[in-house]
Amino acid sequence: MGRIAVLLMVAVAVTGCSKLGFARASDPVFDGERFRGGVKAARSDRQHFVATVRNVSKSKAGAIEAAEHEGIRHCIEYFGTSDIDWEVGPETNPDALVVENDTLTFMGSCRDEG
Template sequence: MIERTVDLVTRTKNVSLIGAVLLLVAVSACGLIKPSEDRILFDGKSFRAKAKHINKKASPSDFTVVIKGVSASLDGAREAGRYEGTKFCIANFGSSRIDWKVGPDTEPQNLQINDDRLTFAGSCRRP
């Protein structure tokens, strides 16, 4: 009888510990998920865009921006790319000035669109 009680208490402690760990993991992940109402909309749509260096060592100011979901709105995707490029240049060079090789003001027939992704290329201008 005593062994059963000790075993039951041990199991209860283990379940409580597992529950506490799961709760901590869930709470700590709350900041990682960006609510959809916090997203910036372009032409009424949300776009996933990412800017990155082409070759950080050789030419640190050159970058590309890839915007996913261009089929939802070409105008919105262009503005999302402009926004992402501006954020990138401000974060890396302290200036929002960009020389676009292919960018938001490029004629539509000259844009690089593949697999529903629009790709821009530009250079951040130093202040």
């Protein structure tokens, strides 16, 4: 019975960390840090997206790379290309990037080569 309780506690801890925005071991490393990120796009318009990365305070340079990575991954998945027209992205002056609640947000559009 004790072993089951320990396994349940570990499962709850891992799930809780994921929901709180902590990086997983499977997340890529940027500037020596792991970042949790994601992309949101309307199902009716996957071309335009918003990429976010949490825990920017660990490394702003790493967070910028991680957010770019999220956008590229999205565009490759849906359009087969890594070409992106960034509205706010990796080429934006780092001092002009908005970070709210330790989260960096990029906005872009995948180039539809097809």
